[in-house]
Amino acid sequence: MINKFLGFKPDEKLLPSQTVTTDTVIDLSSHKYQKIWLGPNHPGVTGNMSVELTVQGNTIMKAKTHVGYLHRGFEKLIERRLFVQGFPTSIRMCVAEPDTNEYLIARSTEELSGYADAVPEYANWLRMLSLEMARLQGLLRGVPGQGGTFALGIGVQWGVYLRDLILDRFEELTGARVYHMYIIPGGVRGNLPEGFKKRMEENLVEIDEFIIRIKKLMFHNSVFKTRAVGLGIITPDMVDKYGIVGTNARACGVKRDVRKDNPYLYYDKLDFDPPTATEGDVYARTWVRWQELIQTVDLIRQIMDKMPETGDIRAKMPNVLNWKIAKGETYVRLESGRGEYGMYYVTDGSDKPRRINLRGPSYNHAIALFEDMLVGADVADVHAIMVSVQSCPPEIER
Amino acid sequence: MKTIIEKLNSKYNLQEIVYQRDNLVFAAINKENAIDAVTYLRDYEGFSHFVLMSCVDWIEDGKFQLLYLLNNPTLKSDLGLKVYIDRNNPEMVSAHHLWKQIWTYQRELKEAFGINFPGSPRVDENFVVEGWTDIPHMRRDFDTHEYAQKTYFPRGDRKTNDPAEYMRKKLYPNQPITAKQRKDDK
Numbered sequence: 169m170i171n172k173f174l175g176f177k178p179d180e181k182l183l184p185s186q187t188v189t190t191d192t193v194i195d196l197s198s199h200k201y202q203k204i205w206l207g208p209n210h211p212g213v214t215g216n217m218s219v220e221l222t223v224q225g226n227t228i229m230k231a232k233t234h235v236g237y238l239h240r241g242f243e244k245l246i247e248r249r250l251f252v253q254g255f256p257t258s259i260r261m262c263v264a265e266p267d268t269n270e271y272l273i274a275r276s277t278e279e280l281s282g283y284a285d286a287v288p289e290y291a292n293w294l295r296m297l298s299l300e301m302a303r304l305q306g307l308l309r310g311v312p313g314q315g316g317t318f319a320l321g322i323g324v325q326w327g328v329y330l331r332d333l334i335l336d337r338f339e340e341l342t343g344a345r346v347y348h349m350y351i352i353p354g355g356v357r358g359n360l361p362e363g364f365k366k367r368m369e370e371n372l373v374e375i376d377e378f379i380i381r382i383k384k385l386m387f388h389n390s391v392f393k394t395r396a397v398g399l400g401i402i403t404p405d406m407v408d409k410y411g412i413v414g415t416n417a418r419a420c421g422v423k424r425d426v427r428k429d430n431p432y433l434y435y436d437k438l439d440f441d442p443p444t445a446t447e448g449d450v451y452a453r454t455w456v457r458w459q460e461l462i463q464t465v466d467l468i469r470q471i472m473d474k475m476p477e478t479g480d481i482r483a484k485m486p487n488v489l490n491w492k493i494a495k496g497e498t499y500v501r502l503e504s505g506r507g508e509y510g511m512y513y514v515t516d517g518s519d520k521p522r523r524i525n526l527r528g529p530s531y532n533h534a535i536a537l538f539e540d541m542l543v544g545a546d547v548a549d550v551h552a553i554m555v556s557v558q559s560c561p562p563e564i565e566r
Numbered sequence: 567m568k569t570i571i572e573k574l575n576s577k578y579n580l581q582e583i584v585y586q587r588d589n590l591v592f593a594a595i596n597k598e599n600a601i602d603a604v605t606y607l608r609d610y611e612g613f614s615h616f617v618l619m620s621c622v623d624w625i626e627d628g629k630f631q632l633l634y635l636l637n638n639p640t641l642k643s644d645l646g647l648k649v650y651i652d653r654n655n656p657e658m659v660s661a662h663h664l665w666k667q668i669w670t671y672q673r674e675l676k677e678a679f680g681i682n683f684p685g686s687p688r689v690d691e692n693f694v695v696e697g698w699t700d701i702p703h704m705r706r707d708f709d710t711h712e713y714a715q716k717t718y719f720p721r722g723d724r725k726t727n728d729p730a731e732y733m734r735k736k737l738y739p740n741q742p743i744t745a746k747q748r749k750d751d752k
């Protein structure tokens with residue numbers, strides 16, 4: 169192809185090689201390479217982290233993820249707090265879907281203290297409803313956010329508006345918009361307000377329209393298609409090698425979903441089949457997430473239809489100020505919008521957790537995987553790949 | 567899972583086997599056999615998904631407990647292998663060659679607990695606390711409260727409530743405080 173700036177086609181043999189191999193020696197003093205820092209910023213919707221890039225022209229030769237800009241020592245702080253005091257701290261470990269932390273910490277304490285079966289049925293349905301609402305608000309920001317990395321900013325604004333509607337529902341259900349502290353040991357904090365289901369259905373109808381519009385905006389857009397197809401490919405053999413989970417795995421054909429593989433709450437009573445794709449590129453991952461948007465709306469409707477009209481919302485639990493849990497350990501997981509999200513929880517017989525360790529999908533996706541995916545990519549595509557693997561630094565730094 | 571645990575037990579002599587759930591088992595293994603067993607589980611028993619690597623500081627026993635949590639996607643079951651290492655000489659064989667994400671865990675454990683993994687890529691690079699000079703921040707003997715008081719400028723007009731006392735007043739206003747609780751609070 170004729171280079172429009174040079175006016176002729178250069179001899180490619182004379183150009184420096186841009187193929188990165190294990191033998192490639194990157195010598196910055198040779199002036200063939202340049203080091204640039206991307207961040208710490210908030211490119212799109214992924215939180216604060218930075219990437220140290222070594223580039224040759226526009227091609228990335230080496231990448232390093234740097235985290236630590238959000239480290240607040242949550243896991244350490246929880247070790248100094250009573251079991252119930254860990255809640256306000258733990259939910260801040262993931263801004264995108266804080267409710268997932270509530271469920272994990274509640275479930276872990278219930279399991280280790282022998283109250284795993286004590287949670288009333290109605291409370292478990294409410295837990296499932298709040299988890300699916302959390303997934304929905306995350307997808308409403310995440311799916312158009314992928315378009316945002318290719319300058320399709322309008323979709324992000326639509327998504328933010330609709331996410332706000334779900335946050336309104338959260339506010340009337342829990343009293344808070346982002347950090348809800350709704351799921352607590354033994355059940356949930358409150359019942360559905362009167363008319364909640366009707367108002368939720370009105371929001372879902374509006375979201376249905378958005379889903380169609382976002383399809384036209386992104387998947388019928390030539391810029392999006394040209395840039396996203398073939399970009400940032402994850403192959404099935406990479407899934408176990410890198411610990412890839414969630415939509416990142418499903419978009420390359422590896423169908424893993426904790427809701428199906430290890431059903432928790434009442435997911436086995438819901439009718440759904442996680443969407444998959446085979447291409448494993450940015451386009452496929454976005455397409456799978458778009459289909460999950462449709463599925464999540466459907467799941468919320470199913471939950472509202474199938475849940476009992478009323479019931480107990482909490483089991484009687486020990487006095488939270490004198491609650492001691494015998495020595496033990498467990499690992500509890502759920503399927504967040506970004507994939508398997510788990511918590512390793514250790515108790516030592518005292519009134520505080522001995523250790524909690526969060527396992528967020530971003531820990532693998534945003535460091536080991538992301539660094540390797542960037543090699544050979546164009547500088548302009550860094551944000552697109554970053555958003556497509558759904559990196560979320562708060563869950564890395566804890 | 568039972569068959570796998572029995573096989574693993576006869577091969578590596580496991581200790582402290584706990585069936586936490588039908589699909590979740592924890593067991594302790596000797597430091598010398600740990601990486602061998604993890605490799606065996608990955609290559610022969612289908613535990614292809616590495617879930618988590620973690621550490622618990624049992625300061626009273628002078629030990630760190632490392633955890634290798636593996637998942638078998640076919641059996642949909644988890645196995646947590648625990649390894650106790652000496653707190654005074656915290657070093658463990660690296661497992662970075664087994665899964666791509668392991669070097670990140672080892673790098674974090676080096677920073678947070680001071681456990682060394684010789685040969686692990688970038689193990690000495692900072693992870694989340696750049697320029698940290700205190701003792702590793704996740705060790706039990708690192709006192710966050712003392713650190714905060716020492717490091718951050720105190721705000722004169724700040725009112726501080728004791729969380730336990732505040733919650734007691736809010737949640738159980740009519741409940742008398744027992745002598746034991748008072749002692750525990752101290």
